[in-house]
Amino acid sequence: MPTSRTIYLVRHTKPDIPKGICYGQSDIGVFASFQEEAAITKAKICSFENVAHLNTIPIVSSPLQRCFLLAKELHNQETMFEQNMRTDDRFKEMNFGDWEMQEWSAIDEFVMSAWMRDYVNIRATNGESFREVVQRSNEAFRELAEADSKHKSIILVAHSGVIRAILAHHLEMPLHKAFSLEIDYGSISAIKYRPHYSSVLFVNR
Amino acid sequence: MPTSRTIYLVRHTKPDIPKGICYGQSDIGVFASFQEEAAITKAKICSFENVAHLNTIPIVSSPLQRCFLLAKELHNQETMFEQNMRTDDRFKEMNFGDWEMQEWSAIDEFVMSAWMRDYVNIRATNGESFREVVQRSNEAFRELAEADSKHKSIILVAHSGVIRAILAHHLEMPLHKAFSLEIDYGSISAIKYRPHYSSVLFVNR
Numbered sequence: 001m002p003t004s005r006t007i008y009l010v011r012h013t014k015p016d017i018p019k020g021i022c023y024g025q026s027d028i029g030v031f032a033s034f035q036e037e038a039a040i041t042k043a044k045i046c047s048f049e050n051v052a053h054l055n056t057i058p059i060v061s062s063p064l065q066r067c068f069l070l071a072k073e074l075h076n077q078e079t080m081f082e083q084n085m086r087t088d089d090r091f092k093e094m095n096f097g098d099w100e101m102q103e104w105s106a107i108d109e110f111v112m113s114a115w116m117r118d119y120v121n122i123r124a125t126n127g128e129s130f131r132e133v134v135q136r137s138n139e140a141f142r143e144l145a146e147a148d149s150k151h152k153s154i155i156l157v158a159h160s161g162v163i164r165a166i167l168a169h170h171l172e173m174p175l176h177k178a179f180s181l182e183i184d185y186g187s188i189s190a191i192k193y194r195p196h197y198s199s200v201l202f203v204n205r
Numbered sequence: 206m207p208t209s210r211t212i213y214l215v216r217h218t219k220p221d222i223p224k225g226i227c228y229g230q231s232d233i234g235v236f237a238s239f240q241e242e243a244a245i246t247k248a249k250i251c252s253f254e255n256v257a258h259l260n261t262i263p264i265v266s267s268p269l270q271r272c273f274l275l276a277k278e279l280h281n282q283e284t285m286f287e288q289n290m291r292t293d294d295r296f297k298e299m300n301f302g303d304w305e306m307q308e309w310s311a312i313d314e315f316v317m318s319a320w321m322r323d324y325v326n327i328r329a330t331n332g333e334s335f336r337e338v339v340q341r342s343n344e345a346f347r348e349l350a351e352a353d354s355k356h357k358s359i360i361l362v363a364h365s366g367v368i369r370a371i372l373a374h375h376l377e378m379p380l381h382k383a384f385s386l387e388i389d390y391g392s393i394s395a396i397k398y399r400p401h402y403s404s405v406l407f408v409n410r
Contacts, residue, residue: 203408
């Protein structure tokens with residue numbers, strides 16, 4: 001691999017779901033403004049890379065459609081994108097188990113307040129804890145960053161929980177602080193990965 | 206004060222000094238490209254605030270000219286800027302003491318390697334440790350963020366060491382990791398300050 005590699009952490013665009021609903025691994029579609037949002041995100045990455053298109057930059061994506069549709073849009077449709085695009089389940093959003101697609105306000109108040117106090121360690125009912133998300137996503141991130149290829153840049157399309165998990169790990173933040181990083185729809189964060197000293201180039205551009 | 210307040214952390218533009226020279230509190234001038242760089246930074250903040258000019262947003266700056274010149278440029282020259290612009294010594298860059306304006310390569314190798322291993326706690330000769338910078342700059346930041354005024358946004362123009370010190374403190378990062386955050390010349394980072402739970406809106410935009 002090159003001596004350093006830039007990994008762009010791209011959050012999906014606005015999902016097509018009303019406010020107040022709990023969703024993590026549920027496969028929500030994209031909002032009506034998807035094409036415009038995707039074009040803005042694509043233009044930003046092109047400007048960072050100083051290129052006219054992104055076809056030659058490998059993309060790894062969460063398999064959930066709100067990410068994968070954006071990943072496909074970042075590469076041109078004419079490209080044989082299967083060659084340098086793949087999905088990895090470990091980049092899926094946190095699994096909220098029984099709470100998926102429930103209204104947050106309908107979840108048992110006692111269970112919810114215990115979870116709110118320590119979601120780093122406590123699982124959503126039949127779901128995951130944030131610590132589990134941190135472990136699986138950073139394991140996958142490291143494989144990606146250290147992959148034996150000549151590519152100097154890689155694009156990862158994922159979810160806010162996963163992007164925070166990766167940034168918090170690299171900045172050695174306490175995990176309960178990860179959610180103090182704002183990560184907007186369609187935003188891009190970037191890590192310059194080196195085996196012994198990575199740096200965070202920017203967050204939420 | 207409002208229930209939350211946005212503080213923009215703006216780094217000065219390119220300083221007029223050759224590479225390889227140690228400077229912290231030395232009062233270096235700005236590079237020939239200053240006007241163009243300042244215009245870009247100003248346009249970015251205007252777009253974040255959705256305003257045409259920044260005159261009504263209070264600015265606090267390091268008194269060093271590479272910061273203060275940018276602070277003046279962000280407000281229009283016609284403005285009575287003294288009313289909502291001030292400097293605070295606690296936002297100055299780290300004091301490198303005897304090393305100021307020396308070539309890094311000319312500093313005693315033994316002293317330098319001890320400092321490099323633990324600049325968080327070890328002072329530059331007759332200068333400051335990074336921990337001291339973290340303490341003074343975050344004390345000043347908190348006063349600024351909690352000041353009794355109606356302003357919802359404040360601009361702070363400072364140095365990369367100070368901006369990293371403030372971000373690392375808010376993200377509860379170990380201080381030795383602060384320098385893994387890239388902070389470019391003329392870049393803007395932002396904190397949404399609330400007395401009990403602040404968030405980092407973006408880093409190095």
